Amino acid sequence: MSALFEPLTLRQVTFPNRVWMPPMCQYSAAPEGPETGAATDWHFAHYAARATGGTGLIIVEATAVCPEGRISPYDLGIWNDTQVKAFRRITGFLRSQNTVPGIQLAHSGRKASTDRTWKGGNPVGPEEHGWQPVAPSPVAFDDKHPVPTELSTDDIREIVDRFAQAARRALAAGFEVAEIHGAHGYLIHEFLSPHSNHRTDAYGGSYENRVRFALEVVDAVRAVWPEDKPLFFRISATDWLEEGGWTADDTVRFAAELHAHGVDLLDVSTGGNAAGVRIPTGPGYQVPFAARVKAETPMPVAAVGLITEPGQAEKILVGGEADAVLVGRELLRDPYFARHAARELGGDVHVPEQYHRSV
Ligand code: FNR
Numbered sequence: 001m002s003a004l005f006e007p008l009t010l011r012q013v014t015f016p017n018r019v020w021m022p023p024m025c026q027y028s029a030a031p032e033g034p035e036t037g038a039a040t041d042w043h044f045a046h047y048a049a050r051a052t053g054g055t056g057l058i059i060v061e062a063t064a065v066c067p068e069g070r071i072s073p074y075d076l077g078i079w080n081d082t083q084v085k086a087f088r089r090i091t092g093f094l095r096s097q098n099t100v101p102g103i104q105l106a107h108s109g110r111k112a113s114t115d116r117t118w119k120g121g122n123p124v125g126p127e128e129h130g131w132q133p134v135a136p137s138p139v140a141f142d143d144k145h146p147v148p149t150e151l152s153t154d155d156i157r158e159i160v161d162r163f164a165q166a167a168r169r170a171l172a173a174g175f176e177v178a179e180i181h182g183a184h185g186y187l188i189h190e191f192l193s194p195h196s197n198h199r200t201d202a203y204g205g206s207y208e209n210r211v212r213f214a215l216e217v218v219d220a221v222r223a224v225w226p227e228d229k230p231l232f233f234r235i236s237a238t239d240w241l242e243e244g245g246w247t248a249d250d251t252v253r254f255a256a257e258l259h260a261h262g263v264d265l266l267d268v269s270t271g272g273n274a275a276g277v278r279i280p281t282g283p284g285y286q287v288p289f290a291a292r293v294k295a296e297t298p299m300p301v302a303a304v305g306l307i308t309e310p311g312q313a314e315k316i317l318v319g320g321e322a323d324a325v326l327v328g329r330e331l332l333r334d335p336y337f338a339r340h341a342a343r344e345l346g347g348d349v350h351v352p353e354q355y356h357r358s359v
Pocket residue numbers: 022023024025026061062104181183184234269304305306307326327328329330
């Protein structure tokens with residue numbers, strides 16, 4: 001049996017295989033009205049297809065814990081009960097296909113209020129449903145983005161509470177994994193990195209102060225997320241800056257702390273917080289960062305980034321570099337990636353009863 005198709009259990013949740021789908025924004029929710037931020041037919045069809053394809057875990061795209069935490073006006077949200085109800089249809093279907101339903105809880109910070117990526121992703125103003133972004137410090141991401149408003153300590157407390165409320169709603173919506181979005185230059189990453197965090201209070205300056213907000217969010221979420229369900233954290237393992245940024249060493253140190261705070265798996269990505277840096281992309285280019293966390297801490301890890309071939313994914317697991325792989329764009333191209341990989345490598349994968357004659 002291939003390693004990719006060996007089940008994995010974290011807390012009381014068993015993942016049927018280790019081919020997982022990472023969060024990928026669809027920018028397909030209503031930007032206004034009573035259904036704002038609620039999942040639509042598009043989301044149902046999109047996630048259902050990857051579940052019938054045998055994906056072991058689907059982490060639903062970055063879902064905002066409050067309206068200002070959306071990346072675009074078209075993002076999913078989880079700040080009201082209409083949104084919870086819309087998610088239930090998706091989580092119920094995923095479970096019926098033996099896919100574990102997960103959700104990424106997010107706040108976009110200074111990179112908020114932009115248009116959909118296929119429309120250019122540029123900042124949008126109030127006339128296009130936009131708003132004023134917030135951040136640890138009044139420093140713009142780049143010269144296209146506006147200068148964000150600096151958060152007060154009261155604002156920070158409020159956002160921590162929003163994450164906890166979102167986790168409570170995610171549970172009511174039927175999710176079994178919650179992932180905190182601490183990567184890609186969004187709010188939590190902005191606090192972690194000295195590149196974006198210039199604060200001089202208890203939330204800025206030293207490493208201990210910069211990780212404070214992330215740990216407060218983790219503790220608040222862990223307090224409401226059930227003991228029997230796993231909590232993930234997505235990190236950008238490096239800012240890819242020569243100096244003045246978050247580094248791989250910081251990630252290793254922080255991974256051990258996150259584990260002690262009840263995080264069950266680190267989803268290891270990179271970048272997104274410093275504009276214009278050169279990132280040496282290539283097949284599996286982020287895997288070494290995951291492997292280092294796995295080797296140097298007790299934290300289980302998932303690897304992500306240009307993992308597109310079954311044999312490549314298998315090698316990452318067999319080599320002990322990660323506990324699972326997240327396959328992003330390849331799952332957009334091929335919703336049946338897991339089934340194709342099972343056929344190539346030899347492994348059992350869920351096939352819908354309705355398709356039994358295709359086995
Ligand atoms: C992404 N990515 C992403 N990451 C994240 O943490 N939250 C998100 O909502 C999104 N949204 C998103 C949308 C789309 C269309 C893409 C292509 C990507 C990043 C994604 O999860 C993954 O880390 C990267 O795509 C790298 O993996 P692949 O695609 O090389 O397998």
